[in-house]
Amino acid sequence: MICDKAETLKAKGLPVTVQRIAILEYMDGNLDHPSADDIHAALHEKYASISRATIYNNLVTLVSSGLLQEIDIDPEKAHYDSNISTHHHFYCTVCKHLYDVAIACPQLSHRDVDGHRIEQVQGYFLGTCRTCLAAGTGGGHHA
Amino acid sequence: MICDKAETLKAKGLPVTVQRIAILEYMDGNLDHPSADDIHAALHEKYASISRATIYNNLVTLVSSGLLQEIDIDPEKAHYDSNISTHHHFYCTVCKHLYDVAIACPQLSHRDVDGHRIEQVQGYFLGTCRTCLAAGTGGGHHA
């Protein structure tokens, strides 16, 4: 367990487990915004016995601790992002793929609105992604 | 069925049914952002035989036709809004309530980003609403 992920967990006061490190390592630098089940499928190859429930439980823990960000634009399932800085996303309604969007947003400076205390901002653009546009009508998944 | 909702449906080329009019009438001017099940519960009082499946099917139809807007920030369930103009929402993570937010957003002028065609913009602020703040820690639902 001598890796920086263990340090990351300790810094948050979380018990260090193989599963948590595996999730963090898998997410680190991953730009695909995987769902809980995607993560489970990927880690299952390496750790055959890892449980889906453990993935779900840990995602809750890691999001609560601010180590991961949860993306809720897909009505079918939640997606996760290791990029915890506030940034917007583009959701393709054709291929259901999520893309990061690098746009500065002036809304991020608000601390509250109408008396409600803002703790997080999520911005989503929905439409057809460039890959699906290029593929013409119908599906067509990137790459 | 001599009401403006029937005209609204006809204008979209949709067959006019009692259930669809009921949904539109219930949603019209409703600022509560009800879920599919909320809508079903409310209409069930008036139309005892209305089916949950009909509500779900019609919500898909009405959203596709642009007569209602779907709000997907609540991981537990979808919410609906008769205000189809693009506007942002505040989601209280304590009481799970949705509020409209009247903030002009410069992002709305974008037609595309990174080559992806933007068809819709959804902006969410998450945090603790003023009612829950006033109620102190813990739950507490508005009004």
Place this chain on the structure above:
DNA sequence: GTGGCTGCAAATCATTTGCATATAC
């Protein structure tokens, strides 16, 4: 008339939960 809509019930699928065991500290 005919195709689309409704209502019912069963099916689906993401996510949660209970519990016994195993592990971190």
Place this chain on the structure above:
DNA sequence: GTATATGCAAATGATTTGCAGCCAC
């Protein structure tokens, strides 16, 4: 040693789907 995490399987809950009868047009 004890509290917490894990893994399994069953439970939950929103949403979808199949199908027979009904209604809009």
